[in-house]
Amino acid sequence: MSTVIKGGTIVAADRTYEADILIEGEKIAAIGDNLAGDNTLDADGAYIIPGGIDPHTHLEMPFMGTTAAETWESGTFAALSGGTTTVVDFVIPGPEGMIAALDAWEERAQRQASSDYSLHMCVNGWSQKHFEEMAEVVGRGINTFKHFMAYKGALMVNDDEMFASFQRCAALGALPLVHAENGDIIAALQQKYLALGTTGPEAHAFSRPPEVEGEATNRAIMIADAAGVPVYIVHTSCEQAHEAIRRARQKGMRVYGEPLIQHLTLDESEYFNPDWDYSARRVMSPPFRDKSHQDSLWAGLAAGSLQVVATDHCAFTTEQKRTGVKDFTKIPNGTGGLEDRLPVLWTKGVETGRLTPNEFVAVTSTNIARILNIYPQKGAILPGSDADLVVFDPKLTKKISAASQKSIIDYNVFEGVEVKGLPRYTLSRGEVVWSHGKNDQPRPGRGRLVKRPAFPAVNKALSTWKELVAPRPVVRSAEHMPIGV
Ligand SMILES: NC(=O)NCCC(=O)O
Numbered sequence: 001m002s003t004v005i006k007g008g009t010i011v012a013a014d015r016t017y018e019a020d021i022l023i024e025g026e027k028i029a030a031i032g033d034n035l036a037g038d039n040t041l042d043a044d045g046a047y048i049i050p051g052g053i054d055p056h057t058h059l060e061m062p063f064m065g066t067t068a069a070e071t072w073e074s075g076t077f078a079a080l081s082g083g084t085t086t087v088v089d090f091v092i093p094g095p096e097g098m099i100a101a102l103d104a105w106e107e108r109a110q111r112q113a114s115s116d117y118s119l120h121m122c123v124n125g126w127s128q129k130h131f132e133e134m135a136e137v138v139g140r141g142i143n144t145f146k147h148f149m150a151y152k153g154a155l156m157v158n159d160d161e162m163f164a165s166f167q168r169c170a171a172l173g174a175l176p177l178v179h180a181e182n183g184d185i186i187a188a189l190q191q192k193y194l195a196l197g198t199t200g201p202e203a204h205a206f207s208r209p210p211e212v213e214g215e216a217t218n219r220a221i222m223i224a225d226a227a228g229v230p231v232y233i234v235h236t237s238c239e240q241a242h243e244a245i246r247r248a249r250q251k252g253m254r255v256y257g258e259p260l261i262q263h264l265t266l267d268e269s270e271y272f273n274p275d276w277d278y279s280a281r282r283v284m285s286p287p288f289r290d291k292s293h294q295d296s297l298w299a300g301l302a303a304g305s306l307q308v309v310a311t312d313h314c315a316f317t318t319e320q321k322r323t324g325v326k327d328f329t330k331i332p333n334g335t336g337g338l339e340d341r342l343p344v345l346w347t348k349g350v351e352t353g354r355l356t357p358n359e360f361v362a363v364t365s366t367n368i369a370r371i372l373n374i375y376p377q378k379g380a381i382l383p384g385s386d387a388d389l390v391v392f393d394p395k396l397t398k399k400i401s402a403a404s405q406k407s408i409i410d411y412n413v414f415e416g417v418e419v420k421g422l423p424r425y426t427l428s429r430g431e432v433v434w435s436h437g438k439n440d441q442p443r444p445g446r447g448r449l450v451k452r453p454a455f456p457a458v459n460k461a462l463s464t465w466k467e468l469v470a471p472r473p474v475v476r477s478a479e480h481m482p483i484g485v
Pocket residue numbers: 058179283284285286312314333334335
């Protein structure tokens with residue numbers, strides 16, 4: 001069975017052109033003029049872009065004494081309806097270790113996911129078991145390991161643990177990811193605000209100022225440099241963190257930065273709303289910043305010092321958020337955005353001229369496909385690539401509303417935002433999984449695990465250079481040594 005997408009304008013990260021796309025089975029078979037197939041999809045007046053890849057989600061994540069309410073079923077349906085065809089979720093090891101957690105994550109995803117998915121592994125301690133399991137994890141198709149520098153007493157790792165893990169990543173050809181906030185300072189500031197009686201959600205932002213993110217980002221980058229490994233900083237939210245990334249890149253370090261659609265478009269005034277529920281629903285880490293930071297993030301995307309726009313989709317219900325009604329440190333951290341990332345970024349980015357359509361494609365799919373080593377299977381419109389495609393109609397509009405969303409939770413942080421530009425169709429491996437105006441849910445379980453092989457090139461280049469410039473002992477002949485000592 002073949003399908004032709006006709007009449008659209010293909011927007012790739014590197015160029016824009018008009019052509020038909022022929023899909024055979026799950027793959028793009030040909031791109032050209034006047035192609036024919038068994039079925040035709042009309043893309044007249046629309047752009048055809050690679051399906052979005054969201055590299056940062058937490059579906060059903062056990063966290064802060066509860067579990068994120070968004071399931072693999074609801075979350076991946078939300079993703080597809082918004083033009084995201086692959087999500088990459090974080091496996092959090094429990095006491096049984098990485099492999100047991102990986103089995104559990106894969107089981108949940110396999111049963112429920114309607115989009116394709118991939119997984120990152122979190123490193124939340126250090127031991128011989130961690131060292132050994134990391135190799136097994138890479139063997140199972142995971143080439144990224146996440147480290148939390150925040151959440152003291154829970155997920156946080158210290159510098160020595162991070163350095164050990166980064167060195168292991170270097171040896172395995174894996175990429176470390178980092179949640180960069182100084183967990184020690186945050187813990188102290190949290191106690192300070194509680195002692196002052198500032199217990200509301202605004203204190204979440206007060207206790208996590210941009211400096212704690214800037215410091216940790218710089219530290220993570222320097223530790224990665226010492227370990228001889230590239231590093232990817234998740235949810236980069238402020239100028240201080242962006243500055244550290246920019247500076248490192250200018251020095252030739254392989255450092256990547258990932259702003260979220262929330263940080264690009266929502267600011268800290270969200271925490272000053274008189275309605276406690278409203279503000280608590282927006283509690284996430286790092287918190288929303290003032291607008292000057294948004295300008296920095298947008299500039300970074302345009303200039304290439306930041307590469308990816310993600311969501312960190314970690315959705316809790318209002319009831320779950322209320323656990324922290326008397327103490328902001330107990331409000332489960334996380335917001336949603338999977339369904340809205342592409343339309344909001346198009347509206348606030350492309351429609352305003354902050355991004356070109358090609359830059360939009362780069363930061364929503366192509367760049368991350370390259371960083372995660374799944375390009376051109378994903379993130380590309382090329383013969384042989386997976387037919388993960390979005391027929392994106394720049395004229396379709398909607399007002400974002402929790403009442404009509406696919407996400408399971410009872411609110412939306414983008415409530416009331418008018419978006420212009422929506423998927424007319426979303427295709428996942430050649431199957432139409434979303435048609436605007438139909439609302440049909442694709443079959444849970446149709447999604448497939450995307451395995452990601454280790455990176456041979458960058459890590460090899462870094463270790464070759466490190467070895468070349470490594471300190472060498474000075475060999476001294478007897479005549480240059482002190483006599484009689
Ligand atoms: N970001 C957030 O607040 N929650 C999810 C866990 C994390 O990524 O830090």
